[in-house]
Amino acid sequence: MTFVAKPKVHHPKLPVNEIGLTRRDYEGSVSTLCAGCGHDSVSAAIVQACAELSLPPHRFAKVSGIGCSSKTPSYFLNKSHGFNSVHGRMPSVMTGSNLANRDLIGVGVSGDGDSASIGFGQFAHIVRRRINMLYLVDNNGTYGLTKGQFSATNDKGSTSKKGVPNLYEPIDLVSSALQIGASFVARSFSGDKKQLVPLIKAALMHKGMAFIDVISPCVAFNNHSGSTKSYEFVRDHIHNVMDADLIMAHDEVTADYAEGSREDVAMPDGSTLQLYKVDADYDPHDRVGALNYVQRMQEKGEVVTGLLYVDPNAVECHDIMDTVSQPLNELTEADLCPGSDTLDSLNQRYR
Amino acid sequence: MNIKYNDFVIRFANVNGSGSASANGMFAKALFRMGIPVATRNIFPSNIQGLPTWFEVRVSEKGYLGRSEGVDIMVAMNAETLVEDVASISPGGYLLYDNSKPLAKALKRDDIHEIAIPISSMMLPEFSDPKQRSLFKNIAYLGALAGLLNIEFDVITGMVSTQYKGKDALIQPNIRSLELGRDYALNYLDAPLPLQVRRSDAVGDRIMIDGNDAAGLGSVYGGATVCAWYPITPSTSVAESFENHSNVLRIDKETGQKKFAFLQVEDELAAIGVVIGAAWNGARSFTATSGPGISLMSEFLGLAYFAEIPAVIWDIQRSGPSTGMPTRTQQGDLIGAAYASHGDTKHPLLFPSTPKECFDFAAQALDLADRLQTPIMVLSDLELGMNDNLSEPFEWDDSRRYDRGKVLSAKDLDEVEVFGRYLDVDGDGIGYRTYPGTHPEKGAFFTRGTSRDEFAVYTESGEVYQRNMERLQKKWQTARTIVPAAQIVDKGQSVGVLYYGTTSLPMPEALDNLAQSGIHMDTCRVRAFPFGDEVEQFIAAHDLIFVAEQNRDGQMRSLLINELQTNPAKLISVLYYAGLSISADTITEQISDYYIENKFSRVTEVQS
Numbered sequence: 028m029t030f031v032a033k034p035k036v037h038h039p040k041l042p043v044n045e046i047g048l049t050r051r052d053y054e055g056s057v058s059t060l061c062a063g064c065g066h067d068s069v070s071a072a073i074v075q076a077c078a079e080l081s082l083p084p085h086r087f088a089k090v091s092g093i094g095c096s097s098k099t100p101s102y103f104l105n106k107s108h109g110f111n112s113v114h115g116r117m118p119s120v121m122t123g124s125n126l127a128n129r130d131l132i133g134v135g136v137s138g139d140g141d142s143a144s145i146g147f148g149q150f151a152h153i154v155r156r157r158i159n160m161l162y163l164v165d166n167n168g169t170y171g172l173t174k175g176q177f178s179a180t181n182d183k184g185s186t187s188k189k190g191v192p193n194l195y196e197p198i199d200l201v202s203s204a205l206q207i208g209a210s211f212v213a214r215s216f217s218g219d220k221k222q223l224v225p226l227i228k229a230a231l232m233h234k235g236m237a238f239i240d241v242i243s244p245c246v247a248f249n250n251h252s253g254s255t256k257s258y259e260f261v262r263d264h265i266h267n268v269m270d271a272d273l274i275m276a277h278d279e280v281t282a283d284y285a286e287g288s289r290e291d292v293a294m295p296d297g298s299t300l301q302l303y304k305v306d307a308d309y310d311p312h313d314r315v316g317a318l319n320y321v322q323r324m325q326e327k328g329e330v331v332t333g334l335l336y337v338d339p340n341a342v343e344c345h346d347i348m349d350t351v352s353q354p355l356n357e358l359t360e361a362d363l364c365p366g367s368d369t370l371d372s373l374n375q376r377y378r
Numbered sequence: 379m380n381i382k383y384n385d386f387v388i389r390f391a392n393v394n395g396s397g398s399a400s401a402n403g404m405f406a407k408a409l410f411r412m413g414i415p416v417a418t419r420n421i422f423p424s425n426i427q428g429l430p431t432w433f434e435v436r437v438s439e440k441g442y443l444g445r446s447e448g449v450d451i452m453v454a455m456n457a458e459t460l461v462e463d464v465a466s467i468s469p470g471g472y473l474l475y476d477n478s479k480p481l482a483k484a485l486k487r488d489d490i491h492e493i494a495i496p497i498s499s500m501m502l503p504e505f506s507d508p509k510q511r512s513l514f515k516n517i518a519y520l521g522a523l524a525g526l527l528n529i530e531f532d533v534i535t536g537m538v539s540t541q542y543k544g545k546d547a548l549i550q551p552n553i554r555s556l557e558l559g560r561d562y563a564l565n566y567l568d569a570p571l572p573l574q575v576r577r578s579d580a581v582g583d584r585i586m587i588d589g590n591d592a593a594g595l596g597s598v599y600g601g602a603t604v605c606a607w608y609p610i611t612p613s614t615s616v617a618e619s620f621e622n623h624s625n626v627l628r629i630d631k632e633t634g635q636k637k638f639a640f641l642q643v644e645d646e647l648a649a650i651g652v653v654i655g656a657a658w659n660g661a662r663s664f665t666a667t668s669g670p671g672i673s674l675m676s677e678f679l680g681l682a683y684f685a686e687i688p689a690v691i692w693d694i695q696r697s698g699p700s701t702g703m704p705t706r707t708q709q710g711d712l713i714g715a716a717y718a719s720h721g722d723t724k725h726p727l728l729f730p731s732t733p734k735e736c737f738d739f740a741a742q743a744l745d746l747a748d749r750l751q752t753p754i755m756v757l758s759d760l761e762l763g764m765n766d767n768l769s770e771p772f773e774w775d776d777s778r779r780y781d782r783g784k785v786l787s788a789k790d791l792d793e794v795e796v797f798g799r800y801l802d803v804d805g806d807g808i809g810y811r812t813y814p815g816t817h818p819e820k821g822a823f824f825t826r827g828t829s830r831d832e833f834a835v836y837t838e839s840g841e842v843y844q845r846n847m848e849r850l851q852k853k854w855q856t857a858r859t860i861v862p863a864a865q866i867v868d869k870g871q872s873v874g875v876l877y878y879g880t881t882s883l884p885m886p887e888a889l890d891n892l893a894q895s896g897i898h899m900d901t902c903r904v905r906a907f908p909f910g911d912e913v914e915q916f917i918a919a920h921d922l923i924f925v926a927e928q929n930r931d932g933q934m935r936s937l938l939i940n941e942l943q944t945n946p947a948k949l950i951s952v953l954y955y956a957g958l959s960i961s962a963d964t965i966t967e968q969i970s971d972y973y974i975e976n977k978f979s980r981v982t983e984v985q986s
Contacts, residue, residue: 088659107814122643148645351633355638355661
């Protein structure tokens with residue numbers, strides 16, 4: 028397999044961010060996914076979010092499992108290390124990576140097969156451990172690389188390309204994440220960059236487990252009429268409850284929303300997470316309410332999107348474990364090895 | 379009276395969960411503190427309460443630590459197993475039992491001595507609470523044994539005082555129970571017996587510890603910072619030991635925070651995933667499991683082999699799958715571990731045979747994993763892992779530095795002209811790696827299985843794949859030269875015996891037995907896979923080699939044949955795999971039988 032490398036020369040007029048980098052500095056290799064694949068829009072949104080946040084592009088740890096979605100970490104942030112691991116096991120590899128170096132920004136990309144089937148257990152357990160990361164699922168309801176089998180997130184009754192309906196109940200990862208303990212839960216649509224980019228920014232700056240389920244249609248196997256994960260179906264049934272934006276300390280608020288529908292949430296790094304209620308009755312700090320709402324809307328065939336739940340004061344795994352603030356991979360013999368005198372007294376204890 | 383000192387096997391037949399473990403442990407410790415070599419063995423069921431359990435202590439002035447067939451003293455405290463317990467006593471041996479209930483006629487044996495103590499009746503007026511009564515029964519037995527075997531009483535009472543320091547209310551009833559037992563023995567029985575203990579200096583400066591505890595401590599010394607694990611007998615105490623020692627030795631003095639991460643995860647797949655993720659990101663990490671866990675980890679082990687990520691896995695081997703026999707020991711995971719996973723994979727294995735070696739290999743495995751950038755599996759077993767063993771004391775050289783292998787820092791990256799993650803720059807098959815986040819511009823790469831070139835760029839070229847596989851083969855040759863070498867005793871005999879791990883424990887005794895009957899052999903204790911040149915030379919230098927191990931299929935023998943192209947006719951298996959550890963008697967018998975069947979002459983070699 029070969030592909031054409033992107034030219035490294037930047038257009039001189041590309042805008043630079045606060046650390047003097049352009050969007051191109053956050054890009055990756057050229058995608059080998061199908062033309063029109065929703066996943067490429069998600070990768071582009073990650074690039075834009077990271078560039079707008081002026082995050083150093085080498086300070087990420089990108090981890091994925093196996094599948095179309097899991098190929099995407101090659102397509103963004105190529106100054107960072109990435110790890111295309113084992114099918115369904117991104118969460119455990121990411122857990123280890125985060126335990127070793129808590130200072131890196133963890134971005135885990137997975138798919139619906141990866142997270143809702145083979146890796147459903149790992150998904151559940153990384154959420155309950157509250158690893159500080161962005162866990163993003165490119166959710167297209169189908170197995171693309173093996174040519175179009177239903178995945179576990181495919182809705183019951185949704186049909187395959189040949190018109191055969193799915194007979195089994197779907198797993199809703201958003202509901203699971205809410206129930207198990209994610210402190211930031213959102214759903215979005217790869218076709219709605221305006222919503223998705225701010226959500227990714229907010230998730231990246233969130234301290235704790237941030238989960239985003241992105242409906243990302245598969246143009247090859249699941250974009251036909253009869254599918255509930257097609258561009259058309261999702262556009263027609265989307266129900267946005269809450270927009271979010273991350274405002275850096277010195278930025279001005281320009282969004283145009285009705286008075287009284289805005290809530291400012293202070294973030295640990297000094298920035299502000301601004302929430303805009305699209306649905307006036309929705310409370311993004313009520314975990315059980317959110318779960319209820321999502322499930323009720325799902326019964327009606329609606330796809331609830333937006334920032335569904337956030338706990339700005341959440342703890343993460345290192346808080347729970349009470350590990351030192353210095354990354355464990357930086358500790359040396361002096362920190363780690365108790366030495367021979369201590370060993371002599373330990374020997375004595377075993378006599 | 380002809381008194382035999384410091385040479386017997388005593389077995390305690392107990393009911394699981396009856397509080398016997400503490401008294402049994404004190405018995406062994408008391409003898410150890412009198413300077414007498416002891417080896418302990420716990421034979422326990424997959425059960426929390428109610429099923430039979432046995433605790434065996436081999437007492438040997440000569441220092442024979444392997445299991446011995448037969449029982450000289452049976453302390454029968456479990457009515458349910460009384461029939462088999464009585465039957466297992468060697469002729470001339472002793473049955474110690476509670477005659478609060480009389481012994482059935484059918485159980486009487488002419489060839490053993492009965493020692494009856496009405497322990498239950500004795501405890502009745504002492505303790506009103508039935509639970510206490512049952513607990514202190516164990517202690518009263520210990521007191522009786524002190525009288526019968528002539529154990530120094532103040533050694534035992536001293537241990538009680540230390541053990542219950544701060545819980546003074548418990549000291550008095552313990553001492554009282556000990557005295558009750560001892561006094562009964564001295565006043566009403568022919569105590570002490572002709573089988574006795576006496577103070578010795580045979581222990582020397584050795585310590586007594588189980589291999590799993592040693593492994594956990596060695597991992598602390600070796601600089602492991604991440605331990606992810608899933609509970610499985612008999613490996614659980616490796617992880618627990620790491621946590622316990624770390625909670626003392628790895629706490630930041632100023633903040634009280636932990637300089638380690640300890641995570642019990644959802645299964646063995648996650649455990650190895652966490653270890654690989656942490657090692658990829660530059661932390662020393664390990665997990666502990668048993669055979670079924672290795673099976674579950676296989677896919678990840680392959681990924682780590684191909685992606686070249688360090689990992690340390692402790693496999694505390696047991697007997698097979700599911701439940702029941704898995705609480706028994708075995709050396710059954712060699713082939714499964716050596717070639718675990720899909721595609722062309724092979725993994726270095728280490729075989730510790732003492733707690734000291736568990737400690738040493740724990741630290742060395744972390745070095746080897748970093749140096750070779752590949753998973754290293756340490757194959758211990760239940761026998762070594764969960765039983766208190768005599769061991770040389772642990773040592774640490776303070777000038778020792780961790781070998782973190784070939785890792786480029788930001789400064790290194792500024793200086794190198796070309797960085798290719800999988801380039802064989804030094805000709806040893808090992809490339810240079812970088813940790814994530816090291817440098818703003820250089821050194822980042824994408825980790826995946828095999829579909830990449832020397833620069834970690836994605837490719838599906840067959841030629842590139844094959845070139846990479848050949849480099850991994852070169853790395854394997856490097857591994858041969860740096861894993862722990864076999865320990866060889868070569869006195870120029872024509873026959874040798876090769877063994878590893880806990881099969882080493884009964885070997886000195888077996889060799890002495892065989893020598894007495896005119897069979898003299900050189901020895902090779904294998905300590906690692908891949909085999910070094912010394913193993914190849916040992917095999918070449920001998921006409922015949924017995925390979926002693928604890929599994930059905932002769933797995934070490936298969937590895938030798940497969941890896942060294944050894945003529946199978948030269949390697950004769952000596953096998954035992956019935957759940958207990960291999961005994962000197964078994965080894966002696968199988969080798970002697972081979973000599974007889976094949977009409978081998980004995981004492982063919984003159985001892986130099």
